[in-house]
Structures are given as C-alpha cells and as structure tokens.
Amino acid sequence: MIAPGTEPGLWQTARALAGRDLRLLWRRRGDALQPLLFALLVVVLFALALGRDPPLMAKVAAAVLWLAVLLAGQLSLDSLFRSDAEDGSLEQWLLAPVPLAWLVLVRVLVHWATTALPMIVVAPLLAEMLHLPHDQLPILLASLLLGTPLLSLIGGVVAALTVSIRRSGILVALLALPLFVPVLVFGAGSVAAAARGQDPVGALLLLGAGLVVALVLAPLATAAAIRISLS
Amino acid sequence: MLNSSNTPPLLAAHGLAFSRNDEPVFGPLDLQVDAGEALLVQGDNGAGKTTLLRVLAGLLRPGSGTIQIDGRPAGHRERAQFVAYLSHLPGLKPDLDTLENLNFLCGLHGRRARQMPGNALAIVGLAGFENTLVRQLSAGQKRRLALARIWLSPAPLWLLDEPYANLDLDGINLVNRMISAHLRSGGAALVTTHGAYAAPPVRTRLVHLGGAGQAVAGQSPVLPEVRA
Amino acid sequence: MNSLVRWFHQLGSPPTFDRFASRWSRVFTIAALPVLLIGIWQGIFVVPAEQTQGDAFRIIYIHVPSAWMSLFVFALMALYSAIALVWRIKICEILAMACAPMGAGFTLITLLTGSIWGKGTWGTWWDWDPRMTSELILLFLYLGVIGLYHAIEDRRSAARAAGLLAIVGVGLLPIIRYSVDWWGGLHQRQSVNVFGDNAVRPELIAPLWWMVVATKLWFVGSLLAKARADNLSREAGKAWVAQRLGTEPAGELQR
Numbered sequence: 001m002i003a004p005g006t007e008p009g010l011w012q013t014a015r016a017l018a019g020r021d022l023r024l025l026w027r028r029r030g031d032a033l034q035p036l037l038f039a040l041l042v043v044v045l046f047a048l049a050l051g052r053d054p055p056l057m058a059k060v061a062a063a064v065l066w067l068a069v070l071l072a073g074q075l076s077l078d079s080l081f082r083s084d085a086e087d088g089s090l091e092q093w094l095l096a097p098v099p100l101a102w103l104v105l106v107r108v109l110v111h112w113a114t115t116a117l118p119m120i121v122v123a124p125l126l127a128e129m130l131h132l133p134h135d136q137l138p139i140l141l142a143s144l145l146l147g148t149p150l151l152s153l154i155g156g157v158v159a160a161l162t163v164s165i166r167r168s169g170i171l172v173a174l175l176a177l178p179l180f181v182p183v184l185v186f187g188a189g190s191v192a193a194a195a196r197g198q199d200p201v202g203a204l205l206l207l208g209a210g211l212v213v214a215l216v217l218a219p220l221a222t223a224a225a226i227r228i229s230l231s
Numbered sequence: 232m233l234n235s236s237n238t239p240p241l242l243a244a245h246g247l248a249f250s251r252n253d254e255p256v257f258g259p260l261d262l263q264v265d266a267g268e269a270l271l272v273q274g275d276n277g278a279g280k281t282t283l284l285r286v287l288a289g290l291l292r293p294g295s296g297t298i299q300i301d302g303r304p305a306g307h308r309e310r311a312q313f314v315a316y317l318s319h320l321p322g323l324k325p326d327l328d329t330l331e332n333l334n335f336l337c338g339l340h341g342r343r344a345r346q347m348p349g350n351a352l353a354i355v356g357l358a359g360f361e362n363t364l365v366r367q368l369s370a371g372q373k374r375r376l377a378l379a380r381i382w383l384s385p386a387p388l389w390l391l392d393e394p395y396a397n398l399d400l401d402g403i404n405l406v407n408r409m410i411s412a413h414l415r416s417g418g419a420a421l422v423t424t425h426g427a428y429a430a431p432p433v434r435t436r437l438v439h440l441g442g443a444g445q446a447v448a449g450q451s452p453v454l455p456e457v458r459a
Numbered sequence: 460m461n462s463l464v465r466w467f468h469q470l471g472s473p474p475t476f477d478r479f480a481s482r483w484s485r486v487f488t489i490a491a492l493p494v495l496l497i498g499i500w501q502g503i504f505v506v507p508a509e510q511t512q513g514d515a516f517r518i519i520y521i522h523v524p525s526a527w528m529s530l531f532v533f534a535l536m537a538l539y540s541a542i543a544l545v546w547r548i549k550i551c552e553i554l555a556m557a558c559a560p561m562g563a564g565f566t567l568i569t570l571l572t573g574s575i576w577g578k579g580t581w582g583t584w585w586d587w588d589p590r591m592t593s594e595l596i597l598l599f600l601y602l603g604v605i606g607l608y609h610a611i612e613d614r615r616s617a618a619r620a621a622g623l624l625a626i627v628g629v630g631l632l633p634i635i636r637y638s639v640d641w642w643g644g645l646h647q648r649q650s651v652n653v654f655g656d657n658a659v660r661p662e663l664i665a666p667l668w669w670m671v672v673a674t675k676l677w678f679v680g681s682l683l684a685k686a687r688a689d690n691l692s693r694e695a696g697k698a699w700v701a702q703r704l705g706t707e708p709a710g711e712l713q714r
Contacts, residue, residue, distance in 0.1 A: 007341045007385070008338060008339065013338065016334075016338025017338075019335070020335040024324060024327065083324075087320055087323060088318055088322040089323075089324065091290060091318060092316070092336070092340070093339070094289065095288065095289070095310055095315075095316055095340065096339050097312065097341065157623075161607060161620050171607065171610055174602060175603040178596045178599040178603065178628075178635070179628070179631055181635050182634045182637075185638040186638060189642055193645065196645075221627055225623055228616055228620050231290065231291050231292070251613065252613065252615075253693065253694065
C-alpha cells in the first residue's frame with residue numbers, strides 16, 4: 001500500500017500559496033506597478049478637469065484619492081482568479097486538503113498586499129499633489145488601510161462570479177461598484193467628517209467592523225462563487 | 232492483485248447521471264475501481280468522458296446517483312485524501328520553472344513519502360529542466376511535468392483525463408509505466424482516452440460512453456470493447 | 460402538513476408548474492385590476508389636495524408602493540435563489556431570475572415617480588435624497604443580477620451565479636442603505652417627509668393600501684406568467700410541451 005504522505009495543514013498551504021503568488025509577482029514586476037500608475041493617472045486627470053485651483057483641490061482631495069484607489073482596485077480584480085482559472089490551477093484548489101475559503105482568503109490578502117498596499121504607501125505623495133490639508137492625512141491613511149482590504153474581499157466575490165466569462169467588460173464594474181458603496185461612503189466620509197470638525201472615529205470603527213465580518217464571510221461567498229463558475 | 236471482499240473499492244459509483252441544459256451527457260452509470268486496478272473510459276469526442284471525470288473529481292454535481300470513495304460517501308475530505316486529478320489544463324504556472332511549480336503543488340496537496348520533485352522530474356524525462364520556465368516547455372514537456380505532479384501526489388486514486396494527449400511514443404510508454412508502477416504499489420487509475428491506440432497494459436475494466444449518453448461497463452483484459 | 464410539503468415538491472416538476480402557473484397567473488392579474496382601479500380613483504379623486512404640495516403629491520400612491528415592491532421583490536429573488544442553491548430546484552432558479560426584471564421595473568418606476576414628485580415639490584429633478592440614492596443603487600444591483608445572468612452561457616450555472624449575487628446583494632442592502640443615510644446626514648439636509656408637514660390623516664392612507672395590494676397581486680400574476688414562459692422555453696423539445704401547446708415536438712427552440 002502507498003505510505004501516507006505528508007498532508008499539509010492551513011499554515012503550510014497558506015505559505016505555499018503566498019510564496020507562489022509573490023514569486024509570480026516578482027517574475028512580472030512591471031505588472032505589479034499598474035494599479036499604482038492608474039491611481040496616479042486618475043489623480044492627474046482630476047486635477048486637469050478641476051482646473052488649477054488649489055483651494056478647490058484641497059476640498060475634494062480625499063474624495064478623489066479614495067476614488068482613484070477604488071477604481072484602480074476594481075480594475076485589478078481581474079487578475080485575482082483569472083489566470084488560475086485559465087491554466088487549470090483553480091480546479092486543483094478544490095482538491096486541496098484545506099477549505100477552499102481558506103485558500104481564497106490567502107489569495108485575496110496577498111493580492112491586496114501587492115495591489116492596494118503600494119497605493120497606500122504612495123498616497124501621501126498623491127495627497128500632497130492634491131493639496132490635502134495635512135491634518136486629514138492620518139485619517140485618510142487609516143480609512144484606506146481599513147477600507148481597501150474590504151474592497152478586495154468584496155471584489156473577490158465579484159471576480160469569482162465572473163471568472164469564467166470571457167471579456168466581461170463593464171460587467172465587473174457594474175457588479176462591484178454598488179457593493180463598494182458603503183466602503184466608499186464611510187472611507188471618504190470619515191475624512192469629510194473630520195474636515196467638518198466631526199468625529200471620524202465612528203466611521204472608521206464601522207469600516208473595521210465590516211472588515212472583521214468580511215474576513216469571515218467574503219471568502220465563503222467567494223468559494224461558493226468559484227464552485228459555481230467552475231461547474 | 233485480487234481485492235479481498237472486505238475492503239471497499241477505492242471508487243464506486245451507482246446510478247451516476249449528468250445532464251447539461253436538459254440534454255443527458257452520460258448515465259445512469261455504475262462503475263467501480265479497486266486498488267491495483269485501472270478503469271478505462273472510452274468514447275468519442277463529446278461523449279462525456281471529461282464530464283464524467285469532473286463529476287468523479289467533485290467539480291460537478293451529478294444529476295443523480297452516488298459516489299463512494301473508500302466505502303464512504305465522497306466529500307471534500309475524502310477527495311482531498313484519495314483523489315489526484317489530471318485534467319486537460321495542466322494547472323502549471325507559465326512564469327515559474329518546473330521545480331517551483333512542483334514544490335508549490337506539493338505544498339498545496341502534500342507529497343508522497345520518499346518521493347522528491349527532483350527525482351520525479353528525472354522519472355518523466357525532464358532531468359536537466361529544473362530551472363526552465365514552464366512557458367518555455369513544449370506541449371509534450373508540459374504534459375510530462377503534469378505527470379510528474381501526479382507522481383508526487385500522495386493520493387491513491389488517479390483520475391487522468393486524456394493522459395496520452397500531446398505525447399510521442401516515448402511519452403505513451405512513460406504513462407503506461409507510471410500507471411503500472413502506481414497500480415503495483417496499491418494505487419488505482421481511471422483513464423479516459425478517445426482512441427483504442429493507447430491503453431495501460433494492466434488488468435483493466437472498460438467503460439464505453441456511446442451515443443445518447445448510454446454507458447456500458449464491461450470487463451476485459453485487453454480490448455475489444457463492448458459498445459452501448 | 461405532509462400534503463402541503465408534497466404539493467410544494469410536485470410544484471417543482473415543470474409540467475405541474477406550467478398548469479399551476481397558467482391558471483393562477485390569470486387569476487391574480489384579473490384580481491389586481493379592480494383593486495388597482497379603486498386605488499387610483501381614490502388617489503386622484505377622493506383624497507383632498509394637500510396644503511403645500513397641491514395635487515403633485517398624489518404621485519406617491521404609485522411611488523410608495525413601487526418602492527416597497529422594489530425591496531420586496533429583491534428579497535424574494537434572494538430567497539428563491541437561496542432555495543435554488545441549496546436544493547438545486549430548477550423552478551426556483553426560474554422564479555428567481557423572473558423576479559429580476561420586474562423588480563428592476565418597480566425600481567425604475569420608483570425613481571421616475573420620485574423624480575417627478577421632487578420636481579413638483581422643490582423644483583429639481585434629482586437632489587441626491589438618501590432614499591432615492593439608495594433606490595438608484597438598488598437599480599444597479601438589479602441590472603447587475605440581470606447582466607450576470609445573461610453573460611453566462613449555461614442557464615443553470617448562470618442562474619446560480621446570479622442568485623448568489625442576489626443573496627450577497629440582499630445581505631449588503633441594509634448596509635448600503637445605512638451608509639447612504641449616514642452620507643445624507645453628513646450635510647444635515649432636510650429629509651423628505653412624504654406627507655408634508657401635516658400629521659398623517661387616515662383618509663390619506665387608504666388609497667395607499669389599495670395600491671400596495673394591487674401591486675402585489677399584479678406582481679404575483681406577472682411573475683407566474685413570466686416564470687411559465689421561461690419554463691416552457693427551457694423545456695422546449697420535450698414531449699409534454701408539445702402536448703400542452705398542441706404542436707409537434709420540434710426540437711430545441713432557437714433563441
């Protein structure tokens with residue numbers, strides 16, 4: 001009889017998957033910068049459209065930054081599962097000894113770390129370009145740190161639902177953006193509240209609570225969506 | 232290798248049927264694979280062989296029927312433990328090299344004891360290609376890499392979808408040798424093929440998926456097949 | 460109890476559902492007509508004009524029932540989808556997907572009537588009122604479900620995917636409403652009071668209930684009719700369909 005092999009647990013599979021994704025990202029370093037570039041482009045276009053008006057820019061800076069990050073994030077959703085679905089890797093995840101939801105969670109978090117986190121790192125620079133008042137910057141960063149993982153988790157469900165559709169085009173945006181609304185409202189709204197002298201902590205706490213809930217529920221919904229897409 | 236009547240078959244399916252858009256794809260079908268056995272699923276293109284394998288692998292839910300693995304109802308745990316599935320799509324990342332791919336897959340699914348990615352590459356004839364990116368391999372070489380992955384899997388039941396595709400005569404012999412070795416050590420294999428030109432030279436059961444989704448299971452040491 | 464369960468089970472079979480739907484859709488649609496007429500007549504002629512808004516406010520007798528229906532249908536769609544996902548019942552998939560365009564229609568009516576009413580009362584076609592904004596997002600959710608359903612080739616996978624989206628949507632809907640309300644409150648704008656500044660008088664409410672009942676009846680009738688049509692087209696080529704429609708079995712209905 002075949003001797004029992006080593007069956008990997010949660011931690012080993014997470015390390016294997018994260019390691020693979022980071023290695024893949026390193027092989028295509030150029031692609032990793034694309035969300036960043038898109039966010040920068042959005043900021044530049046907004047500045048051009050608003051007109052050279054620093055006080056006006058300062059008023060809308062936080063909202064524009066949030067939009068840039070959100071739109072760049074929505075565009076990057078396609079890279080979450082599509083390549084794994086196309087080469088047959090995704091199917092094999094269903095046969096792994098760990099729950100599919102766990103693998104999804106690891107994948108989404110690594111994806112967030114490699115697409116959204118760079119944007120957050122660059123956010124202070126973009127904020128400076130838009131003349132964001134300096135006292136709003138910490139709140140903006142906090143809202144981005146809490147909100148972008150939420151966007152990735154919710155976006156994961158949409159990405160999984162559309163992974164088997166060729167050329168989904170505007171469909172991903174149509175599905176994802178309404179679901180993003182609460183995150184955008186509380187994220188950008190927390191900074192807007194602070195700007196008006198109100199307390200931003202309430203909105204940030206709501207984002208945090210949403211993040212905790214999404215960390216559990218979103219991978220489960222995404223796993224169900226993957227199963228439906230692969231059938 | 233005779234199966235004692237006490238041990239349940241590695242894989243057993245009863246009344247298995249599947250339809251898509253209300254068109255029957257196959258079934259109702261009864262089949263069984265014991266340790267040390269191979270089951271050959273034959274049929275023309277579009278007869279439902281791949282669908283059958285996907286149902287057995289748990290990717291599709293059958294319209295009716297039950298599947299038992301090792302005597303227990305087939306669930307996620309049983310499949311993860313007992314089933315290794317090789318599909319049309321090899322599940323290899325083009326931007327990683329052969330060793331990196333194998334190491335990842337072992338990290339995800341586990342590794343058969345006493346087997347290492349390095350010697351698996353040698354077994355399939357890819358020694359020397361350790362650091363070659365999968366993107367740079369030919370179709371036949373990619374297929375061999377996929378076989379190396381199956382070889383490393385700790386699962387006893389192999390579900391192989393068209394394993395002979397893209398392989399030259401050398402490759403076909405390789406597949407047969409691997410299946411024979413696997414069966415000798417107590418594993419089992421379910422192989423689909425759309426031609427009678429290649430079959431594992433081991434004691435084989437036969438299922439032929441014919442037209443109108445009919446299926447007939449027969450037993451034959453060598454082909455000729457029984458048509459539906 | 461057992462016979463009720465058995466009846467539900469039988470309803471899942473396409474020919475039985477066809478018989479059920481063809482009879483009851485007629486009943487409900489016909490029942491809706493008088494109720495609708497009473498509601499409209501009461502709303503237009505019986506109820507006195509409101510002080511500040513004049514006759515413009517009468518449009519709420521379409522606006523409010525539509526708004527309630529838009530939410531109710533989304534919840535119903537999610538419920539059918541959940542049943543379809545768990546128990547894999549094809550009729551529930553058909554019913555869920557039939558709900559979507561109707562719910563979208565109600566949402567659109569809500570938005571249009573709300574917009575007309577807004578123009579009549581404070582002069583703008585759209586002013587980002589939180590409830591209307593939520594309704595607009597609801598419309599996008601509906602369009603998303605419909606879009607996803609039509610983007611996937613296999614009808615059953617498509618219904619399951621769109622159904623999962625509906626379930627996710629219904630879970631997020633309260634959160635979306637809450638966030639949009641919070642967003643509206645940030646600027647402390649006056650929130651819309653449907654009946655103006657007066658206390659709500661009972662005679663103003665009566666037509667509302669008639670209209671609510673009418674829209675529900677009409678919806679059930681239309682849902683059954685649409686589900687029946689979808690069921691027939693999906694089962695086209697089967698013997699029972701040919702028998703029912705009195706034609707020869709002609710193979711797959713081409714779309």
